[in-house]
Amino acid sequence: MDGLMQPRPLTIAHILERAERLFAHKDVVTASAERLTYAEVAGHVRCLATALDSLGVPAGARVGTFAGNSRRHLELYLGVPATKRVLHSINIRLSAEHLEYIVTHAEDDVVFVDRGLLPRIWPSADRLPCVRHWVVLPDGTDTAIPADPRILDYDELISTAAPFEGSFEGAFSLADENLASGLCYTSGTTGPPKGVLYSHRSTVLHCLGTLAAGLIGLCESDVVLPIVPMFHANAWGLPYGAMMAGASLVLPGASADPAHLLGLMEAERVTVAGAVPTVWTGLAPLVRDHDLSATRFLLGGGSAVPSALSETYRAAIGVPITHSWGMTEISPVGTIGGTRTQHRDASAAEQLGVRAAQGQPLPLVNVRIVDVETGEELPRDGNAVGELQVAGPWVAGGYFRVDADGSFTADGWLRTGDLATLDAEGYLRLVDRMKDLIKSGGEWISSVELEAAIASHPDVVEVAVIARPDPRWMERPVAYVALREGGAATAEELLAHITPMVAKWWLPDEFVFRATLPKTGTGKLSKIALRDAARIA
CATH class of the missing domain: 3.40.50.12780 (ANL, N-terminal domain)
Structure with a gap:
C-alpha cells in the first residue's frame, strides 16, 4: 500500500x-561592499x-x-x-x-x-x-x-x-x-x-543535510561566509543551505587575503564560515586582532585539519575548526566532526581526540570500511583499517560520459580511495589515501598521521609527507615543511619533537624546508607536485 x-x-x-x-529582506553582501x-x-x-x-x-x-x-x-x-x-x-x-x-x-x-x-x-x-x-x-x-x-x-x-x-x-x-x-x-x-x-x-537533500541540528545546523539567524570557492564542489553546499535556511550570505570574491577575509568576518558579524586548512592557517596569526565574537562554527575540509590548528582557533576565539569529510562525488559533505553529549564528561585529552576525527555521517549518508583484498566489511571497532565506501541519495552513482565501473562496488557503493577506521559510535577517522600510504620494509606508514605529528610543532605552518624510493626499504618518508614567519625549527628539532609520537621506523629520512608548499586548484597541498619535484631532483 x-x-x-x-x-x-x-x-x-x-x-x-x-x-x-x-x-526577501535578508542580505547578500559582496567583497566590493555591495549589499543586495x-x-x-x-x-x-x-x-x-x-x-x-x-x-x-x-x-x-x-x-x-x-x-x-x-x-x-x-x-x-x-x-x-x-x-x-x-x-x-x-x-x-x-x-x-x-x-x-x-x-x-x-x-x-x-x-x-x-x-x-x-x-x-x-x-x-x-x-x-x-x-x-x-x-x-x-x-x-x-x-x-x-x-x-x-x-x-x-x-x-x-x-x-x-x-x-x-x-x-x-x-x-x-x-x-x-x-x-x-x-x-x-x-x-x-x-x-x-x-x-x-x-x-x-542537491536539495544535501542542502537539508547542512541544516541538520547538531552538525553544521545552518539557521535563519546565521550569517554565512563561504570562503571555500563556489567552483569547489558547490562551495560545500553553503550558498544553497544559507538561502534555504534564510541566513544572510557574505561572498568574499576570489581573494584569500587574510586581512580581507577577517575584516569581512568582523564587519558582517559572520557566524559560520568554511575554508580549507591552508586558508585557516593563513588567517591564524591575525585572528586575535579582530572581533570574531559572533562566530559559532568554523568548518574545515578538503584535507585533514591539524589538531594544533583547530586548537589555535579554540584558544583565540573559543571556537575550534570542525573537521568534515567529503568528496566532489558526495555533493560534497559526508561527515561532520565535533564532540557530542556523550563526551561532556570526557577529559580534555579525550575530547581533543574526538575533535581530531572526521566525524559522524550526515543523516541519509551510509559509510562502511571493507578489507582491501577481500571486500569483506570490517568491524566498527576504531582499530580495523579498510577502504572507506559510502552510499546515499547525494552520492554519485556514476560519472558523466565516463565508464568508471571500478569506482563503484557491485552493490552500488562509491569506493572513495580513502583508508579509514570507524568506531562503535560511527566516528570516521581517516588513515590515509590509498595512493599516499608509504610501504617501508613491508610495513605501512600513514602520511596523514605523520603530518599531524609534525604539524603539532608551533613553528610549522604546512607539511606534506611523501614516499621516496629506497633500494633497501622500497619506500621511505620525506617531509616537506613550511615554517611560520620567524620560525627557526631545524630538522633535528622536528625529529626530536615527533619521536615520542610515532614508531621509530616512521621517522622521516629527510626534512625539506620550503617557504611555501605547492597547492592544487582547490587550495589543498599538492603531493603530485612534490613527487614530481623529488623525481627531478
Missing part, C-alpha cells in the same frame, strides 16, 4: 522561491531566465561559470538550474590543458566569466568551439575586454531582459526532480578529470 502524500518534486527552484517569499537583498537577487534571476532563453540556451545545456564568490555567481547558481539548464562551475586555477578538456567534455554552450579572470580563459576560446557566448561578469576590475561578437556583458544582458513571470517551481513535475542541476569535475589527480553530475533531488 502506498502512502497518500503529495508527490511534490525536490528542486533548486524551491530554494530560490522560498528565499524570495520568506526572506534576496528579493533583489531573485529579481535578477528572473531576468536571467529570459536572457538565457533569448541566447537560445536549450534545456539541459551546460552553462559554465568561471568566477569567484560573488552575487552574480549566486544568481547563476539559482537561475541556471531553476530553468532546467545545468550549472557547470569551472575551477579558475586549472591549467589550460585541463580547462579546455573539461569545457569540451561538458560541451558548455555558454560560459559566464569574471572580468578580472577573462585573460585566464580567453586564450582558449578559439579551441572551444562548443561555447557560443562568453558573458562577462563585472567584478570591479577594469580588465580589457577583446572586441569580439561572442562576448556579452552580464549587467547589460540582465537590464534589457524582461523578468520571468510566474513560478519556477511550477515548471517541474515529480519526474523532473531527477534532472541534472549541476556539474563539477574532480581534480584529475589520477587521470583526466571526471564529471560528477548532480540532480535537483540530490
Whole structure:
C-alpha cells in the first residue's frame, strides 16, 4: 500500500522561491561592499531566465561559470538550474590543458566569466568551439575586454531582459526532480578529470543535510561566509543551505587575503564560515586582532585539519575548526566532526581526540570500511583499517560520459580511495589515501598521521609527507615543511619533537624546508607536485 502524500518534486527552484517569499529582506553582501537583498537577487534571476532563453540556451545545456564568490555567481547558481539548464562551475586555477578538456567534455554552450579572470580563459576560446557566448561578469576590475561578437556583458544582458513571470517551481513535475542541476569535475589527480553530475533531488537533500541540528545546523539567524570557492564542489553546499535556511550570505570574491577575509568576518558579524586548512592557517596569526565574537562554527575540509590548528582557533576565539569529510562525488559533505553529549564528561585529552576525527555521517549518508583484498566489511571497532565506501541519495552513482565501473562496488557503493577506521559510535577517522600510504620494509606508514605529528610543532605552518624510493626499504618518508614567519625549527628539532609520537621506523629520512608548499586548484597541498619535484631532483 502506498502512502497518500503529495508527490511534490525536490528542486533548486524551491530554494530560490522560498528565499524570495520568506526572506526577501535578508542580505547578500559582496567583497566590493555591495549589499543586495534576496528579493533583489531573485529579481535578477528572473531576468536571467529570459536572457538565457533569448541566447537560445536549450534545456539541459551546460552553462559554465568561471568566477569567484560573488552575487552574480549566486544568481547563476539559482537561475541556471531553476530553468532546467545545468550549472557547470569551472575551477579558475586549472591549467589550460585541463580547462579546455573539461569545457569540451561538458560541451558548455555558454560560459559566464569574471572580468578580472577573462585573460585566464580567453586564450582558449578559439579551441572551444562548443561555447557560443562568453558573458562577462563585472567584478570591479577594469580588465580589457577583446572586441569580439561572442562576448556579452552580464549587467547589460540582465537590464534589457524582461523578468520571468510566474513560478519556477511550477515548471517541474515529480519526474523532473531527477534532472541534472549541476556539474563539477574532480581534480584529475589520477587521470583526466571526471564529471560528477548532480540532480535537483540530490542537491536539495544535501542542502537539508547542512541544516541538520547538531552538525553544521545552518539557521535563519546565521550569517554565512563561504570562503571555500563556489567552483569547489558547490562551495560545500553553503550558498544553497544559507538561502534555504534564510541566513544572510557574505561572498568574499576570489581573494584569500587574510586581512580581507577577517575584516569581512568582523564587519558582517559572520557566524559560520568554511575554508580549507591552508586558508585557516593563513588567517591564524591575525585572528586575535579582530572581533570574531559572533562566530559559532568554523568548518574545515578538503584535507585533514591539524589538531594544533583547530586548537589555535579554540584558544583565540573559543571556537575550534570542525573537521568534515567529503568528496566532489558526495555533493560534497559526508561527515561532520565535533564532540557530542556523550563526551561532556570526557577529559580534555579525550575530547581533543574526538575533535581530531572526521566525524559522524550526515543523516541519509551510509559509510562502511571493507578489507582491501577481500571486500569483506570490517568491524566498527576504531582499530580495523579498510577502504572507506559510502552510499546515499547525494552520492554519485556514476560519472558523466565516463565508464568508471571500478569506482563503484557491485552493490552500488562509491569506493572513495580513502583508508579509514570507524568506531562503535560511527566516528570516521581517516588513515590515509590509498595512493599516499608509504610501504617501508613491508610495513605501512600513514602520511596523514605523520603530518599531524609534525604539524603539532608551533613553528610549522604546512607539511606534506611523501614516499621516496629506497633500494633497501622500497619506500621511505620525506617531509616537506613550511615554517611560520620567524620560525627557526631545524630538522633535528622536528625529529626530536615527533619521536615520542610515532614508531621509530616512521621517522622521516629527510626534512625539506620550503617557504611555501605547492597547492592544487582547490587550495589543498599538492603531493603530485612534490613527487614530481623529488623525481627531478
